[in-house]
Amino acid sequence: MAEPVAVGDPMLPKVAEVVARRRELADTWTIELVTEAQGLLAFRPGQFNMLYAFGVGEAAISVSGDPAGADRLIHTIRDVGKVSAALAGLKPGARLGVRGPFGSAWPVEAAVGQDVVVMAGGLGLAPLRPALYRLLAERQRFGRIALLYGTRSPSDILYAKELARWRAQLDLQLEVTVDHAGTDWHGHVGVVTSLLPRVVFDPARTVALLCGPEVMMRFGALALQDLGVAPGAIHLSLERHMKCALGHCGRCQFGSQFVCKDGPVASFAKVGRLLTIKEL
Amino acid sequence: METHGLQEILSGHRFFADLDPALCALVAGCGRNVRFEAGDYLFHEGEPADRFFLLRHGRVAFEVTAPGRGPLRFLTVGEGEVVGVSWLVPPYRWNYDAKALETIRAIALDAKCLRDKCEADHHLGYELMKRFVPELVRRLHATRLQMFDVYGQHG
Amino acid sequence: MVTSGDAYVILPAALDGLIQALRADYRVLGPTVQASAIVYDELTGLADLPRGWTDEQAGGHYRLRRRDDGALFGYVVGPQSWKQFLHQPVQPLWRARQSEDGVTFEPPPTPARPLAFIGVRACERRAIAIQDRVLLEGSFADAHYAARRAEAFIVAVNCGQAGGTCFCVSMGTGPKVEDGFDLALTELDPAGEHRLLVEVGSERGGRLMAGLPQRPATAADRDAAEAAVARAASQMGRAMPAVDVPAVLARNLEHPRWAEVAERCLTCGNCTMVCPTCFCTTVEEDLDLAPDQAGRTRKWASCFTLDFSYIHGGSVRQSGRSRYRQWLTHKLATWHDQFGSSGCVGCGRCIAWCPVGIDLTEEVQAIAASEQG
Structure with missing residues (x-):
């Protein structure tokens, strides 16, 4: 058991201020925060913060900015409830509470010298973006990199401009697919796993990072495993209800794991069986 | 001559990988090379399913048109994949439109010719089933996932 | 001295x-x-x-x-x-x-x-x-x-x-x-x-x-x-079966016994309230404050409530079966992985204060016994 690392009260938020806000999708916004509080800005890709909207409540939101020398906290928030609606609605100048960063990270270092397959679904691209920034910032340290992104329809594609920029990059294999589209969409239509044959990677030396709806991650991980990627090299980001992010409130338990501190990133070798047990 | 060239193409196509050369020759006897330009339809909903296609190049979109919503695209397939399974089972009728998204090069296989050969040689029929059934299962599974709308608010 | x-x-x-x-x-x-x-x-x-x-x-x-x-x-x-x-x-x-x-x-x-x-x-x-x-x-x-x-x-x-x-x-x-x-x-x-x-x-x-x-x-x-x-x-009125309880439970997450006990369980959460180790909580917004003030209060929560496992769209543990299973497997099995011991101290409160008298030692015994055929 690790020695306690936190001093003071880890439930007490620090203050941050919204300095920018932009709409990503019909129900999804990105806010950028600055803070004078110590220790909030440095994070590892895949980690999350607890954001508190004054008088409304607190929610776990992944960090989706660039981990390299970031001077702002960047969070992409989908309006799915009272708290996320309040957070997504914060305009420049508004202040909010922040606790974090919490949780496990994408194993970017373990992927050095390996091929990397990043499989994202829907808003699951947001927690993966910091890992992509790191992979691309140190491009020569990795083998082939593939980003497979599936979403509902062409109008639900997150970070579309950035994806277009990455598409132009020759050292990244990028494929996007949607569940359904009209005739103005010239890309792929179908499930995200159908993109796997379209990209090149060596399954025996591949690290895979998956984030999206649990159903998508389950089948995505199995498809990768079928191709020969080791279950221990396939990493998923889990989602469960969280109140404290400290491993104290018990809400995010998934088998033996506390998703807040043992996760959210976990290997398929560890959680694959548990994912098939209903209502666990 | 063309049959011999087709046989080579077929045996090199992902869908017919590892097919016995003698059976491959039987299949090739029902095939011919075809080409479509972007925007062409390979077939339309409701038409007789009298052939199917092995894609060699280019992507094809499957669409169903709903009044007021226009064509809804539910699947795209590309190189190495197969277009059309309705030719296998009565009433041999297409259930959707197949539209070329770019220049398509493909092998078209005559459905009646191949069905007759399968009837005469069940070994060939079984080899074809082993290739079509997994494709059907994959598409059914993918359709289920799309139906669940996993990226929606419940995702 | x-x-x-x-x-x-x-x-x-x-x-x-x-x-x-x-x-x-x-x-x-x-x-x-x-x-x-x-x-x-x-x-x-x-x-x-x-x-x-x-x-x-x-x-x-x-x-x-x-x-x-x-x-x-x-x-x-x-x-x-x-x-x-x-x-x-x-x-x-x-x-x-x-x-x-x-x-x-x-x-x-x-x-x-x-x-x-x-x-x-x-x-x-x-x-x-x-x-x-x-x-x-x-x-x-x-x-x-x-x-x-x-x-x-x-x-x-x-x-x-x-x-x-x-x-x-x-x-x-x-x-x-x-x-x-x-x-x-x-x-x-x-x-x-x-x-x-x-x-x-x-x-x-x-x-x-x-x-x-x-x-x-x-x-x-x-x-x-x-x-x-x-x-x-x-004078002990009960005994936890002398089996490897964490292993038995981990092997039997889909055991029919969970559904059987769920037919009796009222999912009232009494067991979690009287248990001296149950630690789960919720955090709520204080609603009785002036507009320029806000506050948060932590309260005991129970894994027997639907709300406990809510993620946007619905609760992970919808059935009473899954909620009883969560409580028992956490207390007796996954607790070992998390904190190096059982979460149960054998005080018997959860048995006495269960309105329908569900006895966790009996539940473990039933599952363990079924393994022996």
Whole structure:
């Protein structure tokens, strides 16, 4: 058991201020925060913060900015409830509470010298973006990199401009697919796993990072495993209800794991069986 | 001559990988090379399913048109994949439109010719089933996932 | 000089001196009779203790009964445990204030006086150790628990009798308090030469003891104390099956027994409220504040509620079956992975206070037995 690392009260938020806000999708916004509080800005890709909207409540939101020398906290928030609606609605100048960063990270270092397959679904691209920034910032340290992104329809594609920029990059294999589209969409239509044959990677030396709806991650991980990627090299980001992010409130338990501190990133070798047990 | 060239193409196509050369020759006897330009339809909903296609190049979109919503695209397939399974089972009728998204090069296989050969040689029929059934299962599974709308608010 | 490890004998009346001496520095809490149950509350003196009372416990059953002697600790355990003082059912976390200058977050005041617990049973002492592990010894320490726990003075009591729902022997958690106390009492011969053997477990315990009328314990006193504890050990009303419980449960997450127990379970959450180790909480927004103020309050939560596992769109654990399974497998199986021990101390509260008398030892037995064909 690790020695306690936190001093003071880890439930007490620090203050941050919204300095920018932009709409990503019909129900999804990105806010950028600055803070004078110590220790909030440095994070590892895949980690999350607890954001508190004054008088409304607190929610776990992944960090989706660039981990390299970031001077702002960047969070992409989908309006799915009272708290996320309040957070997504914060305009420049508004202040909010922040606790974090919490949780496990994408194993970017373990992927050095390996091929990397990043499989994202829907808003699951947001927690993966910091890992992509790191992979691309140190491009020569990795083998082939593939980003497979599936979403509902062409109008639900997150970070579309950035994806277009990455598409132009020759050292990244990028494929996007949607569940359904009209005739103005010239890309792929179908499930995200159908993109796997379209990209090149060596399954025996591949690290895979998956984030999206649990159903998508389950089948995505199995498809990768079928191709020969080791279950221990396939990493998923889990989602469960969280109140404290400290491993104290018990809400995010998934088998033996506390998703807040043992996760959210976990290997398929560890959680694959548990994912098939209903209502666990 | 063309049959011999087709046989080579077929045996090199992902869908017919590892097919016995003698059976491959039987299949090739029902095939011919075809080409479509972007925007062409390979077939339309409701038409007789009298052939199917092995894609060699280019992507094809499957669409169903709903009044007021226009064509809804539910699947795209590309190189190495197969277009059309309705030719296998009565009433041999297409259930959707197949539209070329770019220049398509493909092998078209005559459905009646191949069905007759399968009837005469069940070994060939079984080899074809082993290739079509997994494709059907994959598409059914993918359709289920799309139906669940996993990226929606419940995702 | 009184030192740790020494043992003394005091008369029941001397406990009043102990309570008064503790009251000088501590908020003294211990067993009292209230609302037909033994509950833990503030003690002002010896008269507050449940002299002459005992409890009768079985599945879904708890009754106070008169004893025919004047025993002070002649009961087993009531519906409450010490967690209500250390890990409070309602814990204000902070207040926030918004002004033109920004937002400030302020923690609540820390408790003015440290706590002293009188009558901590072996199972309860173990439960405190388990909550320490959860709330203090991970990567983060809970500030509120830490503040209450730090100075807490513990007067333990070894059990001289066991109840119908007790199974601490099979959990290895009692009935004798082995460590982690300032003083440990064993009540001797309440119908005759009524006295208490006191073991000293800490320096401050020894200092307190030195101020009380006492005599050194004799070999006969020690033998009597051992006999009392042995009697309690022999009276266990239940036993956890002697199998590898975590492994059995981990192998049987889809066992039909979960559905069977769910037919009886009301998902009321009583078991989680009375359990001395259950630690789960929710955090709620304080709604009764001025517009420029906000606050958050932590409250005990139960894995038996639908809301507990809610993620946008719905709850992960919809069925009673899955919620009972979560509770039992967490308590008895995954707890080992998380915190290195079982989460169960064998106190039997969850059995007695279950409205339909569901018995976790019986559930484990049923699943284990089915494995043997």
